[in-house]
Amino acid sequence: MSIAVRSVSSAEPIALPPSLQPKLDDGLNALSAIGTVVRFGRNETIFSDGDDASYSYRLISGTVRLCKLMSDGRRQIAEFLGAGNFLGFEWLETHAFTAEALTDVVAVRYVRRHLDRLGDERGDVRRSLMAVLSHDLWAAQNHLVMLGRQSARERVVSFLLALAERSGTKDGGTIEVPMGRQDIADYLGLTIETVCRTISDLKRMRLIGVPNRTQISLTNLEKLREIAEGDL
């Protein structure tokens, strides 16, 4: 549990990088007009479980982890978010999890009250917000299957395949793994040792390569897919 709070959060006038805009054909671009750019340093907390949910965010760059903590310190990571993802769009009074910057993060911050108003005025915005929530729910339910019914090996492989999917990495390609092994373990409901051992196993089986801590190459995507489906 390391800390490093550069209590930053600089505020700037806004302009979404064009690379993000085409990603959604929807009404979320209307949000550009009411957001503020903010920055967070590695390991900085963006908001905490129980905080008043005054702001929502859209990530421009960097990676964020969403954590739930138990009273005795056990941790479960609900999701990792990357560029383009939305954060804190739940329609609740307080946040239900802690959001932490895994790397340095740049995001657009929205005042929730403004979002609410915009939703009232524009149907496309409203539908986009619903779509974001629905997507998060969909992701959480798939995550449930993983935690409830998959073996350690299946979980690790599924995780790697999901990273590959996100980044559009093909067979033989290399994925970036910005999160540490402990974060992966806390996402998969495993221990760090089991994650390490499983990765080493996959390496020994020549299904992946591990050039360094933050990169993994997918040597045999076919077989990895089989493992994820339980066919092995």
Add this chain to the structure above:
Amino acid sequence: MSIAVRSVSSAEPIALPPSLQPKLDDGLNALSAIGTVVRFGRNETIFSDGDDASYSYRLISGTVRLCKLMSDGRRQIAEFLGAGNFLGFEWLETHAFTAEALTDVVAVRYVRRHLDRLGDERGDVRRSLMAVLSHDLWAAQNHLVMLGRQSARERVVSFLLALAERSGTKDGGTIEVPMGRQDIADYLGLTIETVCRTISDLKRMRLIGVPNRTQISLTNLEKLREIAEGDL
């Protein structure tokens, strides 16, 4: 995997039981005007994973389970829904899970297109729909913690406490358990044997009583809460 499809779904003009209406001060009562009452028999499928999401439902009576199935038959139950709960309100083209009637079920069915229109017209309806989605997401994330980080005993106790919470059962009271042991196991990510053994353990510890299959009395709520939190 038993089957029993009385392919019912009778349709009647609508009138929500007054007991349900006060539960929400919100705009969902406006939905009453556009819904149809439908019925499902025990073990009947309401909709399946991948189906076109043409309808949404609100439960009037009975219990529903939301299941995700893996290709090899492993099953994870994402949620149990009871009277007053909403079903299929995700803003996606197709349903992401299968909904099955655990008991005989009466529900109000809405055409999604109509819901959509109503959301456009009424801000209170829109906010209510967002609230439903947000609540489901919140529940799924708590479920993640359970599956990822709690022991079998903690999961079973948490489950019983959640049932007690829903029904407003106090210390010493008795909860109704409409789902079978296998359903509980599939919800908790355990086997039926582990669920049975854990319940037997709790009974031996005199924390609960088990008068019959569908009832459990909470003899020592205090201690149960400690177990759920990991203090034991």
Add this chain to the structure above:
DNA sequence: CGTTGCTTTGATGCCCGTCAATGATTGTGG
């Protein structure tokens, strides 16, 4: 009253957690 489906209990083993030590990498100050 036998059948059918569900639940409970028992015996056994393995997967993964725990504890511990070593290696690798990064950052810091001399």
Add this chain to the structure above:
DNA sequence: CCACAATCATTGACGGGCATCAAAGCAACG
């Protein structure tokens, strides 16, 4: 630039919690 510390990752030994396999108990129903 190197020495050292700090952090993270990896590997090993071992045990326990839960899954698996198997059989017996129990309740509802025709």
